[in-house]
Amino acid sequence: MRYLILIVWLVVVGTAIGWLGLAAAEDDARRVEPADAPELSIPFANRGGIRDWVAVDDSTLLVQDNFRKWYKLRLVAPTRHLLHAEGIGFVTGPSGTLDNTGALAVRGHKYPIASVTASEGPKRQRR
Structure with a gap:
């Protein structure tokens, strides 16, 4: 019985950490600049x-x-x-x-x- 509770607890914690990681990755994806931004140069x-x-x-x-x-x-x-x-x-x-x-x-x-x-x-x- 103790192992079953431990397994359920690990699954719940792992799922929560996974959701937090996906939320953080989504925030980073919003901050990324578009890939088609033209490269420029600053003269002089x-x-x-x-x-x-x-x-x-x-x-x-x-x-x-x-x-x-x-x-x-x-x-x-x-x-x-x-x-x-x-x-x-x-x-x-x-x-x-x-x-x-x-x-x-x-x-x-x-x-x-x-x-x-x-x-x-x-x-x-x-x-």
């Missing part, structure tokens, strides 16, 4: 083409160019230094454009960029 990033930037999380950076367009940069791997960085360097190719072949330099380390897509910019906070 090496010559003052970046106006402003805002770190969203440890692998996402919002960048504004001189024409006040916002871009979302996704890094290949997260970095714990991005949210607390006071300065960021942009590593571009010889043409000076920042695209998915470039990298971010944060505290002396380079982090490759996975994608550059259009963004609406950071959400404004009321003061």
